[in-house]
Amino acid sequence: MSRYRFVFSWRWIRLHVLIWLILIPSFIGLGMWQRSRYHERTAENAVIRTAMNAPPVPIEGADAVGAAVAKQDRWKQLTLVGTFDTAHQFLARNHQENGNPGFYVITPLTLADGTSVLVNRGWIPTVSSDEQESPAIPSPPAGTVTITGRLQQSETKGNTGIRDVTTGLPTGQISLINTDALALKTGLQLRGGYAEVITSKPADSAANASGVQITPVDAPSLDEGPYLSYWFQWWLFCVIAAGGWITIIRREAQHRDREAAEAAEEDEYDEDDEDEYEDAEAEDAVDTAADAETEDPASAPAATAPAP
Numbered sequence: 001m002s003r004y005r006f007v008f009s010w011r012w013i014r015l016h017v018l019i020w021l022i023l024i025p026s027f028i029g030l031g032m033w034q035r036s037r038y039h040e041r042t043a044e045n046a047v048i049r050t051a052m053n054a055p056p057v058p059i060e061g062a063d064a065v066g067a068a069v070a071k072q073d074r075w076k077q078l079t080l081v082g083t084f085d086t087a088h089q090f091l092a093r094n095h096q097e098n099g100n101p102g103f104y105v106i107t108p109l110t111l112a113d114g115t116s117v118l119v120n121r122g123w124i125p126t127v128s129s130d131e132q133e134s135p136a137i138p139s140p141p142a143g144t145v146t147i148t149g150r151l152q153q154s155e156t157k158g159n160t161g162i163r164d165v166t167t168g169l170p171t172g173q174i175s176l177i178n179t180d181a182l183a184l185k186t187g188l189q190l191r192g193g194y195a196e197v198i199t200s201k202p203a204d205s206a207a208n209a210s211g212v213q214i215t216p217v218d219a220p221s222l223d224e225g226p227y228l229s230y231w232f233q234w235w236l237f238c239v240i241a242a243g244g245w246i247t248i249i250r251r252e253a254q255h256r257d258r259e260a261a262e263a264a265e266e267d268e269y270d271e272d273d274e275d276e277y278e279d280a281e282a283e284d285a286v287d288t289a290a291d292a293e294t295e296d297p298a299s300a301p302a303a304t305a306p307a308p
Helices: 002-008 010-053 179-186 227-295
Strands: 077-084 090-097 100-111 116-125 145-152 190-201
Touching: 002 010, 002 227, 010 227, 077 116, 077 190, 090 116, 100 190, 116 145, 179 190
Parallel strands: 116 190
Antiparallel strands: 077 100, 077 145, 090 100, 100 116, 145 190
């Protein structure tokens, strides 16, 4: 354990705080948020799927005048019978189709009881470089029309994120399909939601004199989106962060072990060099003394004379 004592230094404590108290909790929180979005989308798709598989019901029993459409009633298929009121139709701006700018055509349908319901007949493109210029609107079928449509909630900033601009717009344009605002504007007895056309009998106009044609609104997508993959991706980042933390510590410990081993080798090498140096000095001293005796005859012992 002593080899990991460095992890308690202030520099390493900052790393622990960064990983365990900032990064990993953030990754977990983002994963939980993606998880909740995934479950929301799954639940919404289940509501849409149920509504699309159910037979259409008369609007009189599903959407009342001035009443808000419940969230669980959105996408319910309706049957509407009435006549179009072209005197009070509008263009809902800033809607795209395959990346092309345009408008939704919103025309009230007057029912037999005198009430009206806003009908989104479909999308038409812009006709000039000025995307805010109002194009000519194709005429709806005359007389009594039978429509099958999808019920939608009245649009507000809360459920669309779009600000409801009511001033400064070209005549006949609206920013949100808001039934309360349009009821005040037109004086009509509007039912609480609006309907997107699926089928119309007789069919809507193919095109007007300018060649502008209405494109029906696409059925809702049942794609669950990227939320599931993002959910696991954020939690995978938690594992990566924890694994990286362990790897960094282990590599630092190994690096310190190598440095300690190299330092020990250098100390041993220095001791060997010092011993060799001392031995060499001793040998040099002996050699020096021997040379001195050889070069100084007076210091040498007297030679013994030979016997007669």
